[in-house]
Amino acid sequence: MKQIAFALAFTLVAPAAWAADKLPLSQISNYLNNMKTVQTTFTQVNDDGSLSTGKLWLQRPGKMRFEYDPPNSAVVLARAGTVMIFDPKSNQPPEQYPLKRTPLSLVLARNVNLNQANMVVGHDFDGTATVVTAQDPKNPESGRIELMFTGEPIELRKWVIHDNAGSQTTVLLGPLNETGSVDQSLFSNRKRSGSADR
Numbered sequence: 001m002k003q004i005a006f007a008l009a010f011t012l013v014a015p016a017a018w019a020a021d022k023l024p025l026s027q028i029s030n031y032l033n034n035m036k037t038v039q040t041t042f043t044q045v046n047d048d049g050s051l052s053t054g055k056l057w058l059q060r061p062g063k064m065r066f067e068y069d070p071p072n073s074a075v076v077l078a079r080a081g082t083v084m085i086f087d088p089k090s091n092q093p094p095e096q097y098p099l100k101r102t103p104l105s106l107v108l109a110r111n112v113n114l115n116q117a118n119m120v121v122g123h124d125f126d127g128t129a130t131v132v133t134a135q136d137p138k139n140p141e142s143g144r145i146e147l148m149f150t151g152e153p154i155e156l157r158k159w160v161i162h163d164n165a166g167s168q169t170t171v172l173l174g175p176l177n178e179t180g181s182v183d184q185s186l187f188s189n190r191k192r193s194g195s196a197d198r
Contacts, residue, residue, distance in 0.1 A: 022125035023149055025114040028132060031154045032112040036060055037182050042173035056173055061110040062099070063187045078108065079187045094189075103145040103161055106134055122146075129157065 038058040045051060054068040066076035075086040078099055085095040099105050106112065106119070114120050114134060121144065122133030130149045136142055141164055148158035160170045 021151075022123070023130040023151055023154060025120060025123060025132070027154060028130070028147075028149055029112050029114045031149075031156070032107060035178075037179050039177045039179055039182065040173040040175065042066070042171050045170040045172070047167040047169060057182050057186050058108075059182050059187070060108060062108050064104070064108060065186050077187065077189060078104065079189070084189055100136070101139060101142050103134070103136065103143050106136060106145060 036059070038056070040056050041053070042056050043051060043053050052068055052072055054066055054072075056067075057063075057065045062079065062081070064076075064078040066074075068074045068076075073088050077084045077086070081099045083097045083099050083102060083104070087094075099108065114132065116137065118135075118137035118140075120132060120134050122131065124131045128150070130151070132147045132149070133144055134147070135144045143161060143163045146158075146160040146162065147156060149155065150157050155176075158170065158172065160168055162168045
């Protein structure tokens with residue numbers, strides 16, 4: 001279940017042109033702040049090379065739900081400042097973490113400002129995409145997020161989370177579906193099983 005906890009980072013993938021130049025941090029911040037409600041699928045690449053798939057719902061600020069496909073069938077829920085991991089194979093209560101202790105909090109924040117002091121520790125252009133490496137300046141020990149953006153229009157294509165133990169997890173998602181609303185029961189800690197429309 002540790003790997004699932006570290007998968008609290010995601011990639012929003014949609015058709016997009018490659019960036020022609022490095023995107024400014026202010027433009028990336030505006031893009032993230034304008035992202036409100038998202039539904040998509042994901043493929044997670046774990047640090048040991050194993051793969052998991054599932055479905056993701058995101059509602060900014062502060063809410064997210066990962067549903068993992070069988071045989072895993074776990075649910076990861078972020079809401080009310082807390083991350084909960086429900087393992088259907090366990091009789092134990094869900095694992096819980098403060099959201100602010102995960103790099104995910106940078107993206108789920110009400111106001112994303114990548115120009116904040118000591119937040120961005122890398123801002124590069126690899127010839128096709130802008131790569132931003134960010135951390136919570138108040139909790140740098142919580143790990144780092146590496147994000148890759150293409151441009152015209154701007155799209156977040158790849159998100160890799162690096163934990164403080166040296167492990168990394170990549171999650172690829174797509175196609176990105178922006179919706180006007182999401183069933184709020186999906187973010188209830190009472191809804192521990194798969195969604196009805198899967």
